[in-house]
Amino acid sequence: MNRSLCCLLLAAVFLATGCRDDLDRQIDATIRELNDVIRNEAIYVGRRHSIIRKYQHIADTTRSTRTRARAYITLAGHYSHFQLDSSAYYCMQARTLAEQLGDKRLINDAKVRTAIVLIGNVELAEANRVLRSVDTTDSREVDLTLYYRTRATVFRESKRFSVFPEVQRRYDDSLKYYLNAYINRASGPGIAYQKKNFEAELLRLEGRNEEALEMLEGLMRDDIDSLDIFQKGSITYQVARNYTDMGDIRQGMLWSARAAIYELSASTRAHMSLYRLAQELYATGDLRLANAYIKRTLNDLTVSNYRLRIGQYAEALDLITKSFDKSMRSKLLLTLFTAISLSVLLIIILWQAIHTLRRKREIERLKDSYLEINRRLTDINQRLNATNNALVRTNDQLNDANKIKSEYVSQYMQLCSSYIQRLDTYRMGIIKQLKTETAEQTLIALRSQELIQTEHRNFLRLFDETFLGLFPDFIEQVRNLLHDPERFMPKRSRQLSTELRYLALIRLGVSDSAQIAMFLNSTLSTIYTYRARLRNGRIDKTSDIEEQIRRICLS
DSSP: OHHHHHHHHHHHHHHHHHHHHHHHHHHHHHHHHHHHHHHTHHHHHHHHHHHHHHHHHHHHHOOOHHHHHHHHHHHHHHHHTTOHHHHHHHHHHHHHHHHHHTOHHHHHHHHHHHHHHHHHTTOHHHHHHHHHTSOOSSGGGSOHHHHHHHHHHHHHHHHHHOOOHHHHHHHHHHHHHHHHHHHHHOOSTTOHHHHHHHHHHHHHHTTOHHHHHHHHHHHHHHSGGGOOHHHHHHHHHHHHHHHHHTTOHHHHHHHHHHHHHHHHHTTOSSOSHHHHHHHHHHHHTOHHHHHHHHHHHHHHHHHHTOGGGHHHHHHHHHHHHHHHHHHHHHHHHHHHHHHHHHHHHHHHHHHHHHHHHHHHHHHHHHHHHHHHHHHHHHHHHHHHHHHHHHHHHHHHHHHHHHHHHHHHHHHHHHHHHHHHHHHHHHHHHHHHHHHHSOHHHHHHHHHOSHHHHHHHHHHHHHHHHHHHHHOTTHHHHHHHHBSOGGGGOOSSTTOOOHHHHHHHHHHTTOOOHHHHHHHHTOOHHHHHHHHHHHHHTBSOTTSOHHHHHHTTTOO
């Protein structure tokens, strides 16, 4: 339940935001288009001047007084919301020619145009007097559309200037009367849109704004292609007024901007929509743009000399300018506060940066100290590792020597015991031989080498067995160190050759050549020859081959 409610609320917020954003985008796009129209003012003014020059040429070149009078009336219409003094001039010229011709239609049209000039010059009573002098009994002798629009404008502006509610109500009744009169009496092509426009204004005056909006928007939607730029400007301005009366400022702003585009594109200087847009922008807080649009409106009114709204707009300009100045002062104070805050923040940041740099330097110094300590520890560790490795090697050597010592001490004791028994047996044999045989035969037996050779062979056999028992892989590892491994192959299993016995003695730590020669019952030259062959036959020429042999089978 709660989750569903949250989802619905989020969806509603999303839809509302989406609509608001879409309306904001429309307003922004329309205001950008309006600003482009304002920047291109010269183009639209040039178009208006080209139309004016066309009718001036007709008035200057025609020989027909009636045609000249109609051209003057047309020029007065084009100047009425563009340059009021020029419109007044052409009204006088047209009225003079119309009275010379005695043409009631031209006289009435000239009077209505004169009334329009008087309205722009804030002479509302005189404009009403001139309009009352127009005979409207025959619709063929007066432009009822222009007449009733002008009468409605007189009472609409009179109501704006009045300060008494009862007088405003009378003006309001008169305005409704002439709007209804136009709706009931006006006829002819091209007036259907104006009837709907007046009907919508009546609905707005009665407070029925939604019905008025529906009528005006339907008119814009269905008859947009048949409307000229002045008619589009009038209708969109009415739409903007209805939205504003309903309190929808954003929609009112959008339609006021559209109306301003139409009016300025038609080079209308006595316009209302840009002023209304400025008021709506002021209400929404966009003082800068509101001030710019009010100034543009006053500038156009000054150029056109359209005095009717200059005072009212000047008051609005003064209000908006004061608000703009107040806003600028507030922004200046905010900027000053922001600058002070930023300055304080910058001081704090600088202090923090200096403190950080100091800490960084201390950290770098500590880091250098730690690196030096670490380097020293690394050196000490390396030395300890080297010492430990040396101790390990020494320990291995001690273990190896202890193993060799244990094995050979046992063999030595057995050999000594055996030799003592053999010596005793040999002694008893000599004694027995001396008793039974002659001295010469005994001397021959003593000189014989057979016994010595036999004992030496037994000694070597015992040495081989003991050594290979200690180092069973000795022969294979020796072959891996030399180029000519076949030279060191033993002739029999579990028996060393003389060269291997030489290497075995080196492995056991006997390095003296004389001792090796005595042990092997060889000459020194033979031992030197073995040494030379061993160095020449080694695979690794950079290392000591005897040291490599000493490390065979050493952990």
